[in-house]
Amino acid sequence: MHFPKLSPLQCRFTVSLAASVMVLCIYLFLWNPHxxxxxxxxxxxxxxxxxxxLDDYALDLTDDLDDLDDDDLELDATQQNEQYTKxxxxxxxxxxxxxxxxxxxxxxxxxxxxxxxxxxxxxxxxxATPGLPSSxxxxxxxxxxxxxxxxxxxxxxxxxxxxxxxxxxxxxxxxxxxxxxxxxxxxxxxxxxxxxxxxxxxxxxxxxxxxxxxxxxxxxxxxxxxxxxxxxxxxxxxxxxxxxxxxxxxxxxxxxxHPDSPFLYLVDTDTHAALLVTNNLTEANPDDIVYQQWMNLTSPFTVFVQPTIDKSLDGMRNSYCGMTHASINNASSSVQSGMITRGLGHKPKEQFYIQELNGSTSYFGVLAMEGNSTKTGSGVVGGGGQVWQPVNFQTKADNNCALVFNLTFCHDVAYAVPSNPERYPDQPSLSAVYDSYAAGLYENFAKSLDQIPCNTTLSAQYSPAKNCDDCADAYKQWLCAVTMPRCEDFSSPLPWLQPRNMGQKPINSSSSVGSMPNPNMYMQLQDQMDQQYVPMTSAPSDSNAFRQTYGSVAASNSSRNPSIIVDKIAPGPYKEVKPCEDLCFSLVRSCPAALGFGCPDPGRGLEVDYGERSDDGQVTCSYLGAVYYLNAASGSGPSSLVFAVTIAAAVSLWILT
Missing domain, CATH: 2.60.120.380 (Jelly Rolls)
Known part of the structure; x- marks a missing residue:
């Protein structure tokens, strides 16, 4: 039997049809309703x-789990006959x-x-009972x-x-x-x-x-x-x-x-607390009713926190009633929560400030919702509660970094900054020092910006793409990020961190109760300050950058803001998550040249002053509203399926052609 000879157009059509059928088969094979x-x-x-x-201890269906205790599980035969029917x-x-x-x-x-x-x-x-304002x-x-x-x-x-x-x-x-x-x-x-x-x-x-x-x-x-x-x-x-x-x-x-989605992200930690935040709860605009409904909520979610070394909850991490019965830390006096708009898109989110944690300890946090957020228990749709995927985090080891958030002027700042618990023992006092300092610097900038003709015709403005509002916002973002450097443990080995304040003596406080800092730490720092330090590898080969030591440059021997951090706060040695370089670039692009803003060049200070953003979820440079692993959180959702089908289609078409 001889098949008819196909024209080139018919051949291409046949190959395309075969590839389409194969892709459809692969899609149907991979797709599985959840x-x-x-x-x-x-x-x-x-x-x-x-x-x-049935076991001898069958509970009456009207019993509430909160009333379940060890006595309920050890009833004698008489009590069982009185309370339960076997x-x-x-x-x-x-x-x-x-x-x-x-x-x-x-x-x-x-x-x-x-x-x-x-x-x-x-x-x-x-x-439908009142629950969340929107899904x-x-x-x-x-x-x-x-x-x-x-x-x-x-x-x-x-x-x-x-x-x-x-x-x-x-x-x-x-x-x-x-x-x-x-x-x-x-x-x-x-x-x-x-x-x-x-x-x-x-x-x-x-x-x-x-x-x-x-x-x-x-x-x-x-x-x-x-x-x-x-x-x-x-x-x-x-x-x-x-x-x-x-x-x-x-x-x-x-x-x-929701085992495939944490919906909860780590902002930062210090030695005794952690700051976590949900993802955007709605994409509505501020003038929408739904937006206002979310912001008017007191606390729609709760958070459970437990040390990872504690195995009592292993096997019940997807169970709301399991977590409530396990008596682990949730919305009690040690957890403060509230609605915020800080961060990505400035949309409604819920923030959790979890205290009474131990330093240098690994924990996991679980976002949960009691009932449907307003009602719970029998007869309520969704009355059994919900939980999301656990999020792992570790508290800091050194005691010279402390969380600040909910500031008045730099209201988008939320992370750990250089601190000294001997001088500033609580979060409000430390926040006030940094916030007032930044606000004072901004006043001087505002006076200079007032000299620029902002309220004028478009042709007379300093830029057809940017205006004074853009300049003011870019300066505030940059100012708050550099005035309040993001602090990490000096012992952290992360390669993008910048050592700071090495010439200052370590503070005597410690995150571990009953222990003191390493008594040899100061001597070790003095020895390290004599070692070669080359932060700007792109500098010219004949530059002094290749002949300097940690102690010979202000970048490592001092702080970004000596007048407030070194002299007033005195946190001792720490490492800094450098501000993102795009904050400086945005400032230069957004403001008039008359203000004289500029950014350092590579090999001329850029590497020690600014960092680069990462797309893998790590906070490799500091920017306001940053959280850990927001972009890295993903599951086996439709996008994964589309990717798999696309690859399969490409391979199939390549084979057929």
Whole structure:
């Protein structure tokens, strides 16, 4: 059989059509709707019968988790008979309705079957309760905010979620090396399978192992839904029980978790505190109602903070009720929060100032929301709360850097600056010194700017692209960044940091209680000051830049602002995150030449005065509103899929052609 000979145009069309079909196949293969956060697992046989075995400590469904304590878990037989009813083998627990959670204990190896009735399935949708002013876009695939999905026609979409509130504890003789095993959620997808579980028919159910104490699943249904929660066998070196909460809803998930998005970012730390901030909560403009609604909120979110060395929460980091029951640090007297517009886009954000931390210690912080932010608990859509991906950070080791924020004049400044706790023991007193100094310098600039003809015709202005408002803003950004240098530990090895104040004696304070600074530190600094120091590698080869030492130049031996930092604050040696060079370039471009602004050239001081921005999330130079890893935070969202499909298409087309 002979195929007809194709013309060049037909050949190109055939190749393009084949490539398009292949790309479509790759897309359909890669695309996977996110019906559940946890991956499905194969159901396996168990030694237990396909029936429910409830533990002896089953809690009444109306109990609140906050009331759960050790006494509740150690009730004697008489108290159990009075307060709880032990269900016989084969009993099924019926949920009280849509958005009504069930709370139970479960022992290792046991399975509890749950029932979401046909009556609850076809009940009226819940009225939307006041929650966040608008849904937030955190880049995750989970539902957030108060946007409820409705289905008027049959079947109805049902949202099922489970969270672990209590888990077995490590009782081994060594440090904990593994997390407690996770519970498994089974959901029946057949009316004939009313006992889903480890012994249920594989084709008639879906099994989802909880991920860090959380799993959810959505499905279309026309009648009663049966599901179960199974506890695995207890591994060695663990003891105790699980306590979990399960809910089904026709409106939206009762519990929420966003494991692919932190939505919380580190601003900076000192030895005893950390400053964190959410991403933009809305892109609305200041004159929009939604913008004002966000700014009028008191504290829509909360933050949980725990040392990374503490393993008590490992296995429940995606569970709101797990975090609240773990009694870790959240919105208490040690956490101050409030709405701000500082930073990226000057949009509403929530800021968290977390105190009472230990120096040189690693922590993780988790952004969370109680209920739907205004209401919580049974009957509330989203009443089980939400959590986001943990964010890791470490406090500073030296005690001569302190956080400042919420300033009056330099209101966009929020990071650690050179400090001396002996002279300025609290944040307000230190902030006032820097802020008033910067404001005084700005007054002199404002007088000079007043001499420029700003309110004139466009042809008479000093620039057709910039005006005096642009100049004033650029000068203020530059002034605040250089007047308040961003401070890091002198021991930090980061290559973009500039050593400062090496000629000053270290302060006697220390971040570690009961300890003092290294007594040999001052002598070590004196020895280092005699060593060669070449910060400007682009200088001419015959320049003195290659013959100087740390002690011979002001860049390392003194500070950027000696009159206030060296003489008044006296922080001792520290390292500085240099201001971004684009702040200086913007100042020169925005202001009239008559003011005489200029930036140093490479090899002539630029390297020791300014730094360059990084696109990998690190703060390699200081600019107002900077946070760590804002641009680096990403997940396996649509952009990743588009990238994969694009690469696949290019490869396929190359192969075919």
């Amino acid at each position: 019906f559940a956060y946890a991956a499905e697992i194969e159901t396996t046989n168990s030694r237990l019968p396909a029936a429910v075995v 269900r016989a083998t084969g009993d099924v627990v019926t949920l009280g309705g849509s958005n009504v959670p069930g709370l139970l204990n479960i022992e290792a190896g046991n399975t509890t079957i749950w029932h979401f009735s046909n009556t609850s399935l076809w009940a009226p949708y819940a009225n 937030i876009d955190d880049g995750d695939t989970g539902d957030s905010g108060t946007i409820y999905k409705r289905q008027a026609a049959s079947p109805r979409l049902v949202y099922i979620s489970v969270t672990t509130c209590l888990q077995p504890q490590w009782n081994g003789s060594t440090n904990q090396t593994t997390i407690p095993p996770q519970l498994t959620l089974y959901v029946s997808n057949s009316t004939s399978n009313k006992e889903p579980g480890p012994n249920g028919p594989v084709r008639e159910q879906t099994a989802i192992r909880l991920n860090e104490g959380f799993a959810n699943y959505s499905m279309n249904a026309t009648t009663d839904i049966y599901m179960s929660v199974h506890a695995p066998d207890m591994p060695n070196n663990f003891t105790g029980i699980w306590n979990y909460e399960i809910a089904a809803s026709i409106d939206n998930y009762y519990h929420g978790a």
